[in-house]
Amino acid sequence: MATVAESSVSSRTASLVVTAPSLVARHVIAGFSHVGRFSRLVLELLRALREWRQWVPRAVEQCQNVGYGSLFIVLLTASFAGAVTSLQAGYQFTGSVPLYVMGAVVTESIILELAPVLSALILAGRIGARYAAELGTMRVTEQIDALESLGRNPVSHLLLPRVISGAVMVPVLVVVAILAGLLSGYLAARSSLGITTYDFVYGSRYFFRSFDLWYALIKAEAFGVVVTIIPCYVGFTAEAGAEGVGRATTTAVVWSSVTVLLLDTVLAQLLLPT
């Protein structure tokens, strides 16, 4: 019995030793293939900028979808984030630091991190899923092939307007999120900690640097491109029917969310003086 079991284990190990390198190689090749295709798509997007007659009207339409359509969820998220930041800061600091510090903590947290990152993650789910599903469905129902067969460039008709809408509207939404977060943070601090308006504003201004706002906008711009370009790529290259569209949608949301978090770290390292 032991001999049979041992031989089974050793044959499985041998087969793993044989198949593992090919499995790794296959994944590495697939990874490089994605990098290559994604780079080509970026070049195509840049090249399609000159076809402004195609993408401008469609970009305006997409801006309405992204901006107006996401306004409520962004406001809601930012408002909760501001209030929670205020309450947690109050819990941690009350009695140990002056109350006006609350203003600084809430303002800096909202501007530097919470408004851009939370908005981007929400938009990665909302816009990312939508774009990947839309483009994926268009791919598997041959609508993209149809567009190409009509001599029209799907990049300028479908992809560029979506990426432009993210690049334009996400910074606007982040500014709205900052305002909503600050207001809710102030209201929460005032109602639960009894901080005065003067103290809150004083704290906010004491630590504030105008670069903080620029930093938030730079992040918002980068996130705006990421949460649209990744779903566009994934949807555009979707395969294999309804299952492929479902997989593309999940992949788009996961990858754009992970990239937002990765980019958040990289930009903090690059742009924030330590």
Add this chain to the structure above:
Amino acid sequence: MRGVVKSFGAHVVLNGVDFEVRSGETVALLGPSGTGKSVLLKHIVGLLLPDSGEVLVDGLSVPHLSRDSITRLRQRIGYAFQMGALFDSLTVYENIRLGITDEKLYRNRTYCDDRVATCLKMVNLSPDVGRKMPGELSGGMKKRVGIARAIAGKPRYLLYDEPTSGLDPVNADAMDALIEQLQDELRVTSVVVSHDVRGSFRVADRIALLHHGKIHKVGTPDEFKHAKDEVVREFLDRDFQLLGAGF
């Protein structure tokens, strides 16, 4: 097409296809489902590139054309997709208008209104269909709108991908009649991909049978009807038995 080979992974779909369409004729490309008929059609318009071999249209090597050149070539080719492939976020009018490939004409609203109305009439649809969304149309109507979009740019070549698939016999006959009518009116060169033998015999000047990744036989409908070749007989007999028809 000369020696066209196309594989998807390990699966070889086209294995050295030689295929020629003469100016002004209608060729039906027959073969059972999954033999690569649509794949072959997509090579003509450059939607797929061959692994090896040549695809020539108007003397131009399709796989080697620049983006601008392939765009210009595609403006001369109308492609009617199997399920219509209509843009579901656009109205029927906008779908057909997108088929007007000349940018100046595309921006001329009066021309577009006239052209869309004409194309709808050509495919036997009423003008009010233009206001509908693709989701409101039946399968047969979607195919007709797809054809209307394909002819909107006044192409020199028309490619039909399974125009009668999924249609009941009455609608399939109507579709064949429409293809015949368009050939008479437009005088274009056409390739009709189909597995419907009866319809192909009706619309085609010549028929090509795709078998095991190669063109097995090319000939007139009469030559096909009287062919002794085993593969041809097997394919035709199966289809006619299914239809309950005979020669």
